[in-house]
Amino acid sequence: MFSKAVAGGYAIPAYNFNNLEQLQSIITACVETRSPVIIQVSNGARNYANETMLRFMATGAVQMAKEMGVDLPIVLHLDHGNSFELCKSCIDSGFSSVMIDGSHLPFDENVALTRQVVEYAHQFDVSVEGELGVLAGIEDDVVAEESTYTQPEEVEEFVKKTGVDSLAISIGTSHGAYKFKLKEGESVPPLRFDILAECEKRIPGFPIVLHGASSVLQKYVKLIKQYGGNMDGAVGVPEEQLRKAAASAVCKINIDSDGRLAMTAKVREFLANNPEEFDPRKFLGAGRSELIDLIKHKNEAVLGSAGKV
Ligand code: G3H
Ligand code: 13P
Ligand code: ZN
Numbered sequence: 001m002f003s004k005a006v007a008g009g010y011a012i013p014a015y016n017f018n019n020l021e022q023l024q025s026i027i028t029a030c031v032e033t034r035s036p037v038i039i040q041v042s043n044g045a046r047n048y049a050n051e052t053m054l055r056f057m058a059t060g061a062v063q064m065a066k067e068m069g070v071d072l073p074i075v076l077h078l079d080h081g082n083s084f085e086l087c088k089s090c091i092d093s094g095f096s097s098v099m100i101d102g103s104h105l106p107f108d109e110n111v112a113l114t115r116q117v118v119e120y121a122h123q124f125d126v127s128v129e130g131e132l133g134v135l136a137g138i139e140d141d142v143v144a145e146e147s148t149y150t151q152p153e154e155v156e157e158f159v160k161k162t163g164v165d166s167l168a169i170s171i172g173t174s175h176g177a178y179k180f181k182l183k184e185g186e187s188v189p190p191l192r193f194d195i196l197a198e199c200e201k202r203i204p205g206f207p208i209v210l211h212g213a214s215s216v217l218q219k220y221v222k223l224i225k226q227y228g229g230n231m232d233g234a235v236g237v238p239e240e241q242l243r244k245a246a247a248s249a250v251c252k253i254n255i256d257s258d259g260r261l262a263m264t265a266k267v268r269e270f271l272a273n274n275p276e277e278f279d280p281r282k283f284l285g286a287g288r289s290e291l292i293d294l295i296k297h298k299n300e301a302v303l304g305s306a307g308k309v
Helices: 002-008 020-032 043-049 051-067 084-092 107-122 152-162 193-202 218-226 239-246 257-273 280-303
Strands: 012-016 037-041 074-081 097-100 127-132 137-139 142-144 166-169 208-210 250-255
Touching (some): 012 020, 020 037, 020 257, 020 280, 037 051, 043 051, 051 074, 074 084, 084 097, 084 107, 107 152, 127 152, 152 166, 152 193, 193 208, 218 257, 239 250, 239 280, 250 257
Parallel strands (some): 012 037, 012 250, 037 074, 074 097, 127 166, 208 250
Antiparallel strands (some): 137 142
């Protein structure tokens, strides 16, 4: 999937899921746009929904796509694995891919931990994503105030020593819905495409991953506010910049917050406009329809993955 994406100038979307409606939306949108997809599970998702439940849901998702008439390439991936034991447990239970996120560790410890996971995973044909450089924001209980950009001079040694299949780098994205603190009149600073280019030069054609790639679409921030929420100051990475990244060696782009916003906006709108309604299928259904549209839009206009199946 990655080599096709690198050669084809697009990125595979990696969408997080925690519940039925999110997974249905991802599969429906990816079937309808003929897009390969990575469905990913964070540690928080495992705690919320139960690992076994999520794994069986993923099996159901594969079957659902088949029944919709498309043989979709679907990867079940562990997002931000923080220990060998967690990665092993996911590999043992049938995940096709895991991330070991040692980005908060000193370089040598990151290498050693990542190498340990790779050695185990490759016995079972499971691919491994590593990370170099720290993203700001919250990822599974680890909070980083500031991002530390990836140092391009480290990537070659990291990839060689660990044997990873893909590498997440830090070029100015961050997790969550508040990616940049902008003063009045300021606009979002561009991603560090110079660092990306330097990394690409050192590991030509190697699959690069971008985390924290939500754009925080302002139409949802406004709807949330209109219907009683408050997300003042929420801002993300402009979609044009992600499109540009997807055309390069970036071949996996992680999107979670944008889906959360779409679903929250439409659930709030539905409940405000239908105060007598109490059937969760109605309000979750409203969120699900919007999430399908959002994911189709991402695949078509941002990732470039639509039509690649
Ligand atoms: O990297 C963070 C993902 O958006 C997952 O978020 O840890 O709240 O499930 P979570
Ligand atoms: P966002 O918070 O920008 O959606 O990033 C999600 C992510 O990187 C999951 O690993
Ligand atoms: Zn992430």
